[in-house]
Amino acid sequence: MGTLLEQLKKDVRYQEGLKACINCGTCTAICPAAAVSDYDPRQVVDDVQSDNEFYIKELLISDTIWRCGECLSCKTRCPRGNTPGYIIQALRALSIESGLFKESEEGRKQTLLAHSIGTHMLDYGYCVYFDALNTEDFPEQGPVWDWVMKNRKTVLEKLGCSYKQDKPGSLRKVPEHSMRDLRAIFKETGAIDRLNKLKDI
């Protein structure tokens, strides 16, 4: 296994994300997460660049690494080619693999995503699934969505969709052979293990 730092450095996202940070703070200045919270990608990169095992563990057990919204605006603007958003991806993966995500409230929330997004993908082949988009969980959908959901069959037919049907088109049923492939890929590449770790909380 090695130290956390050694494991982090094996991740291609870490290797792509960290060149040499000059701590200018441009990433923080344009970061949407920093605009609405105390998230500071400059500080995250500074901590990671320190090569200090203690700081890495502090990040892995913190809420901090879960604040990023992965818009990757930081990749565009960094004058030295660093990508704090990629470093965050590597930190998040290590936090889950090491089990340290359970130490933070934001980390523990990942279990909800494993149950929702994970289930949608493995059961239906979509990241987001129409039947789950109710206004109780997504109140911002507004009253128009209640109307759509209540009348989904005729509304979706009017719009030419193939909702739950075995034919091409929007919202079609993903065929079983594709679902078998998808589940086999998830198993082969470690996604099933990752999702199980997130659910085991």
Place this chain on the structure above:
Amino acid sequence: MTLISVKPVKNREWQKYQKEIAFDHYYLARSCIRQNVFPAAEDILMKILREILGKDIFDDPAQTTCTGIAYHSGIIPFETTMTVVARQFALMNEAGYENFACSCVTSFGIYTEVLETWHEFPKTLEKTREHLMNATGKTFIIPKNIVHTSDLIFKFREEIAQKLKYRLINKETGEPLKVVDHIGCHYAKIFPEHGIGGAEYPYVLAGLTDEFGGAQVDYPERRHCCGFGFRQYLLKSNRGYSVANSKIKFDSMKPYKPDLIIANCPGCTFFLDRWQYVIAEMEEITYGANGYGIPVLTYEELTGMLLGYDPWEMGLQLHQVAVEPILDKIGVEYDKSKKYLGAKGEYIGEPLLPLKLKQ
């Protein structure tokens, strides 16, 4: 409030960033979000490509999610996403196509990221081939051309403009309508060279505004993220992140009095539409005139509307911000009484009205 005038945008910086966009024969990779929240949009795109432009685009029922939303939410490994991408390429190969067109901006970012990763770290490509073979028995060839579907409308914008029934002109005043363009972050912020106009001066939608007769609105937060944030939106408890970032944009664009917002990313279109409803209901703030919101359209809906397609056949009634203000300004013919009818013209009731946002 001070009204800021809209000055003609003559920046040519975008011309430094050009990309190859195949002329015909596309394999369509559908978008999870677009299918779910704007379920007719991709069919409008295919109709425009096939019926207006005479192009060939293949809609493959065997495709699946690209897993991009799961990857960016931090719940699956990158290896999984790379292998699912490889399977999509294998499906494209099996269907006899070489040009890959993604409807989702998150997916477009995923495909370009995966290709760059395979290029920078060739061992990841070898490993992906091994994973795909082990899991599915498939092999794949990397596409010759990968584009976002908004690139296709951009490429053929001049030809489309010749066939428009309407233009982005106020029918009463004859003035160009003021259009905010919002480009999904993953269209060009990750790899500017893969987007028309790059990341700082993207022209993929501004080019449509110019070609279709409108005026670009160049406002301070034009490049700010809509606030999707992947896990930040998908977790109900974190959704303040999303609405707060959209509000930053709305507050910044409001003094310019835009007539319309257009977006190329399905998520962005959704958030810029729905968060206006939420801000109206919670804060009693509206961003359009007379209690309305600013209508938000996808680029396919915009093009379809100007070509004269029926708004209610395109699903514009599924937007929570009413689209009638932009239809009326342009002079689009529509029958309001048919807005909420079912597939056979039957009456199925109407949505409840929001308390604050005018419909």
